[in-house]
Structures are given as C-alpha cells and as structure tokens.
Amino acid sequence: MAVRVFNERGYDGTSMEHLSQAAGISKSSIYHHVSSKEELLRWAVSRAIDGLFAVLDEEGAVTGRPLERxxxxxxxxxxxxxxxxxxxxxxxxxxxxTDTERWALERRREFDHRVAGLFSAAVQEGELRGDVEVRMATRLLFGMINSVVEWYRPDGVRQGDGGSPYEEGPLGSGAEIADAVVRIAFSGLRAANPGPAGD
Amino acid sequence: MAVRVFNERGYDGTSMEHLSQAAGISKSSIYHHVSSKEELLRWAVSRAIDGLFAVLDEEGAVTGRPLERxxxxxxxxxxxxxxxxxxxxxxxxxxxxTDTERWALERRREFDHRVAGLFSAAVQEGELRGDVEVRMATRLLFGMINSVVEWYRPDGVRQGDGGSPYEEGPLGSGAEIADAVVRIAFSGLRAANPGPAGD
Known part of the structure; x- marks a missing residue:
C-alpha cells in the first residue's frame, strides 16, 4: 500500500501523513508501525532487488552456454x-x-554489470553479435525490459499517476511479454523468411 | 534553459520563481517574457513533437517497402x-x-499509432515476424528507443537529477546509437553465424 502511494506521488512527494491516510490510521499511530518512510522504501526496493538477484543464481543462469544463460x-x-x-x-x-536511494542505484548498477558480463561472454564465444558494443546493447535491452513498468497493468486499469500515453492494458501475461522480449532482443523483428521482395 | 529546469525539478515541481532565478531575472520581469510555465511547456514539447512527426513525412518514411520504411x-x-x-x-x-500535458500525451499516442501502422504493414508483407503482437512489439521498441534519454549525455556529464544508475557518458553518437537500435530491433543480438556449439 505504501508502495502504491510512493509510485503515485513519487517518493520525494510522499509524507508520513500521506502514508497514514492511505493506511486509514492516524499520523501519530503510523510511527508504531514504521519509523520513517526511508525504512519503507528500503524494504520495498529490497524486495525488487532480491527478486532480480535471485535470478542470477538460478540453474538456467549458471549452467549451459553463455547465449542460453x-x-x-x-x-x-x-x-x-x-x-x-x-x-x-x-x-x-x-x-x-537519500542513502537508501543511492544504495538501491548501486545495486541496480551491480545487477546490470553482472548481466553485461554474461552478454560479454556470449559475444566472446561468437554467439552474440560483436558489432554492437556490449554496454550499449545491455542498456538498450534493459530499456526495453524496464519500459514494461510504464504500460503493463495486470488488472487492465491505469494507475493514478496519469503519466502513461497508453490507455489500455493488460497486453499479455508476464510469460507472453517475456517471450516477446526474448524474441525481439535475440532474433530481431525481421521475419526469418522475408517476403518475396525481401532482401 | 527553462527546459533544463523542468527536466531537473519535474514540471510540477517548477515554479515561475525557479524559472526567473535560472534566467537571472526578477520574478516580476519574467512575466514580460512568458505568461505562464504552461506556455513554456507547450513551446518545448511542440519542438519535440514537430521533430518526431517530421520524420514520418521524410522520403525514406513514405517510399520503399514497409520493412525499409x-x-x-x-x-x-x-x-x-x-x-x-x-x-x-x-x-x-x-x-x-494539464491541458498541454494531455495534448502532448495525445500527440505521442498518435505518433506511436502511425509507427505501429507501418510495422503492421511490414508484418502483413511477411517482412516482420508475425509471432509478436504488433502493439507489444512497438511498445517494446519505443521502450528501447526512449530509454536513451535516461543514459545518453552529449557532454559526458550527468544531469542534475541524479536519477540515473549510469555514471558515465557519452556512449556513442546519435548515429551510433541509432545503428545499435536498428541492428538489435530488426536483426537481434544473436550473431548471424553462431559459435561451433550454437543451435
């Protein structure tokens, strides 16, 4: 719930009063539950960071050829x-x-670096193209992946931030979006067998 | 200059006083130059929108096969x-x-729809893959393209917003980034000739 308020108002624009209102409790009693909004932020971004880093330890991320990984x-x-x-x-x-925000940015950088390392290995094996610089490739890939938060709405309803140019949702399940990203990022949008006049 | 202030503070967080300070003039005299911050916003986003829409009328966008376009x-x-x-x-x-912001979102949607139309035509011609839904494909493509604003710094210096997990810049010129995006989006990251054990 606090996370929804942060996403709607922005972390900077959220006060403890906003959080207590959203929770339906008084401003004084919210301090019985959390000591600061930064504590809430740390808890919430930790959940995201832990989820992302856990992927790097999964079987499929540590075994097999670099391209598969x-x-x-x-x-x-x-x-x-x-x-x-x-x-x-x-x-x-x-x-x-804030310290928590800088820590979160540092962890994001670390995640990006580890993924970039995997892509570098695949380039060295000749499995991924070498004519796009790896850092640029991984930034563009994360750009594509991260843009999903801008338009994906699991319940088909836009959030209160009003900042999206996209009106409707959802557009596919998580697995369908993941399929689309993997297909586009690794094989590209071009048809494998282009039309009669294709080059 | 006003645009830099908007990007640093966010449009909502920018007051006419912030704008006059950045311009080095008094708060009262800024009204001789602009009547409201919304007027400045309209001017600035119009410049972006006009630049994007102009692309759709260029020779390369209106002639040739859908894939090339x-x-x-x-x-x-x-x-x-x-x-x-x-x-x-x-x-x-x-x-x-605000009205201006809603108008800008509407124009962005229109641009996205026109590009999606072009991609649909290329799918129908069999030039682009049909196994990724066109709306999802164009959203992911724009996700990749639009992410460039998060990390590209022409002067190699991060902007004052501090919100990027990326420390260094620049990373290629506009033409190099455009090359990378076209290669990844249309042909994918996989090498054309995968390594010995590639599938």
Missing part, C-alpha cells in the same frame, strides 16, 4: 518485473537523494 | 531524440495533469 536471465528478469511490478517500478524510479 | 523511421526517431534530447526528455516525462 543470457536468454534465460532476460526472460526471468521480465517475469520478475511483472510478478513484482510495484516494487520494481519503485526501484526504477529511485533518484539518489 | 520501418527501419528508416526507427533510425530517424533515435536521431531526433538525440538531437533534441532535452525537449524529447521533457515530452517523455509529461504526466497529463
């Missing part, structure tokens, strides 16, 4: 994003104004 | 985004709280 991690990252949507949304919007 | 529009959209970085950044952050 890269595809596995891509698919599972999308699935975690969808399964933990409000928490990952909050993580992706963190700005870096 | 789709690739052309993708490449040019990235180039416009990089060339008009602060204006497109502002456009992508618009939330929909």
């Amino acid at each position: 890269a595809q596995y991690v891509t698919r599972r990252t999308v699935e975690v994003l969808v399964a933990e949507l409000p928490y990952v949304t909050l993580l992706l919007r963190v700005r870096g104004n | 789709a690739q052309y529009v993708t490449r040019r959209t990235v180039e416009v985004l990089v060339a008009e970085l602060p204006y497109v950044t502002l456009l992508l952050r618009v939330r929909g709280n």
Whole structure:
C-alpha cells in the first residue's frame, strides 16, 4: 500500500501523513508501525532487488552456454518485473537523494554489470553479435525490459499517476511479454523468411 | 534553459520563481517574457513533437517497402531524440495533469499509432515476424528507443537529477546509437553465424 502511494506521488512527494491516510490510521499511530518512510522504501526496493538477484543464481543462469544463460536471465528478469511490478517500478524510479536511494542505484548498477558480463561472454564465444558494443546493447535491452513498468497493468486499469500515453492494458501475461522480449532482443523483428521482395 | 529546469525539478515541481532565478531575472520581469510555465511547456514539447512527426513525412518514411520504411523511421526517431534530447526528455516525462500535458500525451499516442501502422504493414508483407503482437512489439521498441534519454549525455556529464544508475557518458553518437537500435530491433543480438556449439 505504501508502495502504491510512493509510485503515485513519487517518493520525494510522499509524507508520513500521506502514508497514514492511505493506511486509514492516524499520523501519530503510523510511527508504531514504521519509523520513517526511508525504512519503507528500503524494504520495498529490497524486495525488487532480491527478486532480480535471485535470478542470477538460478540453474538456467549458471549452467549451459553463455547465449542460453543470457536468454534465460532476460526472460526471468521480465517475469520478475511483472510478478513484482510495484516494487520494481519503485526501484526504477529511485533518484539518489537519500542513502537508501543511492544504495538501491548501486545495486541496480551491480545487477546490470553482472548481466553485461554474461552478454560479454556470449559475444566472446561468437554467439552474440560483436558489432554492437556490449554496454550499449545491455542498456538498450534493459530499456526495453524496464519500459514494461510504464504500460503493463495486470488488472487492465491505469494507475493514478496519469503519466502513461497508453490507455489500455493488460497486453499479455508476464510469460507472453517475456517471450516477446526474448524474441525481439535475440532474433530481431525481421521475419526469418522475408517476403518475396525481401532482401 | 527553462527546459533544463523542468527536466531537473519535474514540471510540477517548477515554479515561475525557479524559472526567473535560472534566467537571472526578477520574478516580476519574467512575466514580460512568458505568461505562464504552461506556455513554456507547450513551446518545448511542440519542438519535440514537430521533430518526431517530421520524420514520418521524410522520403525514406513514405517510399520503399514497409520493412525499409520501418527501419528508416526507427533510425530517424533515435536521431531526433538525440538531437533534441532535452525537449524529447521533457515530452517523455509529461504526466497529463494539464491541458498541454494531455495534448502532448495525445500527440505521442498518435505518433506511436502511425509507427505501429507501418510495422503492421511490414508484418502483413511477411517482412516482420508475425509471432509478436504488433502493439507489444512497438511498445517494446519505443521502450528501447526512449530509454536513451535516461543514459545518453552529449557532454559526458550527468544531469542534475541524479536519477540515473549510469555514471558515465557519452556512449556513442546519435548515429551510433541509432545503428545499435536498428541492428538489435530488426536483426537481434544473436550473431548471424553462431559459435561451433550454437543451435
């Protein structure tokens, strides 16, 4: 619930009073439950971060050829994003104004670096193309993945932030979105057998 | 300059006083220059929107096979985004709280729909894969393209918002980023000739 308020108002724009109102309790009694909004933020982004890092230890991420592992991690990252949507949304919007926010940004960087390492290994094996710089490739891939928080609405209802140019939702399940991301990112949008006049 | 302030503070968080301070003039004299911050927003997002829509009328977007046109529009959209970085950044952050913001969101939707139409035509021609729903494919593509505003810094210096998990920049020119996006989006990250044990 606090996470929804953070996502709607922005973390900076949320006060303990907003949180107590949303919880339906008095401003004084909310301090019996949490000592600060930063504590809540840490709990919420930890959930997202733990979910993402757990992927890197899964069987499919540590065994097999680098290409297979890269595809596995891509698919599972999308699935975690969808399964933990409000928490990952909050993580992706963190700005870096407090210690907790800077810690969260640091953990995101670490996750991105580990995934980039996997992609580098696949490039070295000749399984992934070498003509796109790996850091740029992983940034663009995460751009695609992370954009899902902007338009995916599990209940088909837009959230209160009003900031999306997309009116309708949902558009596929987590597994369907993960399929689409893996197909586009690894094989591209081009048809395998282009039409008669294709080049 | 006003655009930089909007991007740093967020449009909602920017007052006419912030704008006059950044311009180095008094709060009363700024009204000789602009009547409201909404007027400034409209001017700035118009610049981004006009730049994007102009792409759709260029020769490469209206002639040739749908696949070529789709690739052309993708490449040019990235180039416009990089060339008009602060204006497109502002456009992508618009939330929909005022008439101008809602108008900007509506124009973004229209642009996305026109691009999606081009991709649909390429799917019908058998030039683009049909196993990823076109709306999802264009959303993911725009996710990849639009993420560039989060990490591309033409001067190599991070902006004051502190909200990026990426420390360094730049990472390629506009043309290099456009190349990377077109390669990944249309042909995928996989090497054309996978390594010995590739499948």
